[in-house]
Amino acid sequence: MGWPYKKLVRPILFAQNAERVHDFTLKMLGHASHNKFVCDFIRNFFAAPDLPVELFGLKFPNPVGLAAGLDKFAVAVPIWEKLGFGFCELGGVTWQPQPGNPRPRIFRAVADEAIVNRMGFNNFGAEAFAQKLVEWKNSNRWPKHPVGINLGKSKITPLEKAAEDYANSFRALRDLADFFVINVSSPNTPGLRQLQDKSALDEIFVALQQENSSRKPILVKVAPDLSFEALDEILELANARNISGIVATNTTISRPQTNDVCSQKIYSEAGGLSGKPLRARSTEIIRHIFKQTKGKLPIIGVGGIFNADDAWEKISAGASLIQIYTGMIYEGPGIAKEIVCGLRQRMDSKGIKNLSEIVGTV
Ligand SMILES: Cc1cc2nc3c(=O)[nH]c(=O)nc-3n(C[C@H](O)[C@H](O)[C@H](O)COP(=O)(O)O)c2cc1C
Secondary structure (H helix, E strand, O other): OHHHHHHHHHHHHHOOOHHHHHHHHHHHHHHHHOOHHHHHHHHHHHOOOOOOEEEOOEEEOOOEEEOOOOOOOOOOOOHHHHOOOOEEEEEEEOOOOEOOOOOOOEEEEHHHOEEEEOOOOOEOOHHHHHHHHHHHHHOOOOOOOOEEEEEOOOOOOOHHHHHHHHHHHHHHHOOOOOEEEEEOOOOOOOOHHHHHOHHHHHHHHHHHHHHOOOOOOEEEEEOOOOOHHHHHHHHHHHHHOOOOEEEEOOOEOOOOOOOOHHHHHHHOOOOEEEEHHHHHHHHHHHHHHHHHOOOOOOEEEEOOOOOHHHHHHHHHHOOOEEEEOHHHHHHOOOHHHHHHHHHHHHHHHHOOOOHHHHOOOO
8 A cells, every 4th residue: 555655645645735635634534434334445455463562451452553633633533443553642632722823834844754733732622522522432433442632731821720721621531532641742832841841740740640530541742852851850750640651752843954955944844843854863762761760651652653663663662552643644544554564574573472572672
């Protein structure tokens, strides 16, 4: 599937405005999600073989997940499983509905296989999101794989009230997903990343855990631009506040060197960079977290994963699960299956029975 997508479909999609293509694709996947025949057809093409992972009390059919930001409105919840993903992270969702930043706000740096985005948490708010999830649950189309929700802070909420804002969203959604990710690392909401500071983050952890009587796994998503010292403070807190894991990483505000004039123009846009140029830094962060926590705190690795080699790199650096966003835009809808098959092949050739045997080995 990779070759026909890249040679035939991608050139047509990439000739159009990036957000328009995204909206159209999600709309189509949303329609497909409602149609059993189409869902079965997609599953026949894209379903991934089993490569089970058990983590924070949840059973994942394979370690390849859909990253936050792709299905922000929960329009296609059933389809991610049919496309071979072992889990999905929906959202980001904020307590208040908000339109996000003005368009254009997604840009492709094609030569570098990267994206710059400054979406700014466009979403219809936690209560409407909850309603949408209830509709999916009632439709009997809810996927069998674990579903997570990414929580952001509403733009109009001042930083001092952030904990309350996150807690409101969590209360509205806590019974509707299997795990939650606190996003304090998006570069597109003014001041948000200051919430990665120790005292601000502690307040958020405490507020959420107070609401978390059913002990849902709560993870925190970190920026690749943090220093190791700042990261270590978060790890200490995570341990003290029963945080179930770290999602590493979000997009970066840094930009790679390039001689490509088109990429230079894209890199001058404000926003977070994802895709291939992010890969090495996010792996470095994962390796550091694994080392600091002696492998005791589960890591979901995300950033620049395009194929099984990239996935293997993240897992051997310390990630127990991985996620994809930009890789799917560049490689196409078969990416989850291709990665799972590639991981299984590597495991077979090395005589490895369980994926956990390679976590944090390099
Ligand atoms: C258009 C776009 C929107 C995103 N929205 C979110 C979001 O709402 N919440 C979040 O935590 N991460 C968001 N991300 C970050 C991704 O989940 C992921 O961490 C990042 O893109 C790195 O992975 P990748 O290189 O596979 O894309 C977004 C990324 C993109 C490209």
